[in-house]
Amino acid sequence: MTFQSINPYNQQPLASYRADSDAAITRKIKLADRAFTTWSGLALAERVVYLRRVGDYLATHKESLGDLITAEMGKTRNEGAAEVDKCATSCTFYADHAEAFLADQPIDIDNNNRAFITYQPLGPVLAIMPWNFPFWQVFRFAIPGLLAGNVGLLKHAPNVFGCAVAIEEVFKHCGLPDGVFQSLLIDVAPVERILQDKRVRAVTLTGSGRAGSSVASLAGRAIKKSVLELGGSDALIVLADADLERAAETAVKSRMQNAGQSCIAAKRFIVEKSVKKQFTELVLHHIRQIQQGDPTNEATTMGPMARPDLADAIERQFQASVQQGAKSLTGSMARNGCNVQPILLDRVKPGMAAFDEETFGPMAALIEANDEADAIRLTNLSDFGLGSALWTQDLDKADRLARQIQAGSVFVNGLMRSDARVPFGGIKNSGFGRELSEIGMKEFVNVKTVWIDG
Structure with a gap:
């Protein structure tokens, strides 16, 4: 062979x-x-x-x-x-x-x-x-x-x-x-x-x-x-008192780096209803700054996916989620071979591919939460439990809520990442x-x- x-x-x-x-x-x-x-x-x-x-x-x-x-x-x-x-x-x-x-x-x-x-x-x-x-x-x-x-x-x-x-x-x-x-x-x-x-x-x-x-x-x-x-379907939780600009910039970086092919990427953006519209606009702004293309070009900020079958998989998940009621805020999926343009799905709910499955590509899911308790509930509905991020300026609240999240790690007001100084791994699936x-x-x-x- x-x-x-x-x-x-x-x-x-x-x-x-x-x-x-x-x-x-x-x-x-x-x-x-x-x-x-x-x-x-x-x-x-x-x-x-x-x-x-x-x-x-x-x-x-x-x-x-x-x-x-x-x-x-x-x-x-x-x-x-x-x-x-x-x-x-x-x-x-x-x-x-x-x-x-x-x-x-x-x-x-x-x-x-x-x-x-x-x-x-x-x-x-x-x-x-x-x-x-x-x-x-x-x-x-x-x-x-x-x-x-x-x-x-x-x-x-x-x-x-x-x-x-x-x-x-x-x-x-x-x-x-x-x-x-x-x-x-x-x-x-x-x-x-x-x-x-x-x-x-x-x-x-x-x-x-x-x-x-x-x-x-x-x-x-x-x-x-x-x-x-x-792997995982990591949640990035944005509460109403979060620094929305920093949260949106970090969310896009986390989701889209390495063409979205990271087990610890923020895949589900779970946002309190009162700030969801503003957060969504900020996320779209940062997505529009991404330059997808030749990875050897210094101007490129996102390269291709690694194999055609992987691009096929993210396309299937995109189509399935839209058919299940999600709305693409970035239009139809734009793909040329392994080159896939960034995708932002709105109105994502449990039961959809973009919520339930690990999406290993440049596609983010927006999920609306009624309040902080609902945000934690939606986070923990996942069968995965690798990493998560929590955005709030109330650090006492962050300490309390981080302990309720079912995941191997919780990053508060920062980028989810692996680091030799701290343990890395997950629970559940x-x-x-x-x-x-x-x-x-x-x-x-x-x-x-x-x-x-x-």
Whole structure:
């Protein structure tokens, strides 16, 4: 089998990649198992040196690596470079904090006995990663995972195999031992066999609910740890006392960056009735400033969607929502291949595709709420629970309402985002487990109790 990387803006082929054979997969797993013994045996301080080197390399080469992201999945050059830079700064963050995060934790027992908790790596971890942030999604697993002493096997999305190969080369260039990080150029079928291999100790997946359900089932049968980040239908709640200009500008940025292809993007704008008209006008103003087009052009602010089938999906959701009673404030859907113009739907209600489903493209949904209690109710009606945003100038109210929102994160008066300093993940159909921060680093370790009598 051969995989082809295609430029989503103009549909020109970029490169072809031959799929790993069964024998090649077996060799890579064997190499990962051997590498784990060597890598986990290094002192943490030695692993930190390697990861600092990776961070420096990413920072130095962010433009060229960002251009690869742009070519393979279509985000603008600025977005591509920023993604790589985020990986670099996260290397520095974890290198600075790994010793504290992984330090033994003493437990007070009594005068005669002592105990402590120690955090030790599990082994090779399979990472099944998506195409929408082809570097960041990988590095936010790999940086803390490798520092903890694990080794990585990456199964990337086939349309960004160029990024998969480049990421492996980054680790090799920075001197990490062979097998510490390897890319598997495979489709879905070999995943079951890989998870059944006793040398592979855990799996992390970012992807669709269907993929997450399948992988969780396979991991459960093999009794292996799994972390799932499965996307969302994130709400951006605008209360009557919000700074409407800032809220509207941030809402459009959140929804339309990366051509709307972000699991944590604000997808449902839930707005109190008394300010909905003014907020809608502000949102339309900011949408009209977006320049969709060639992602290599510096004037472009939104590139194409990553694949034609993804554009097909957002078109289906648009048509279904309009047929169900939603009103498009931006006219008919304007699309040329993967190039989709921004869409704003009004009169969206529960039961419509734009409310119930994850819309992974440049389409925002306006939903009217009677009051703040109704806004929270509408937010929590979703089957997803990844992130959310709450806009109000009453911070005491924000504290109270944030605790009522069913989501893995709530951002008050700001942009929803992932950050190495805080945990990232969801509840309900958005998955389980956490990435990033100290908590994410400890997802793939053996939390071992050591008790010493006398």
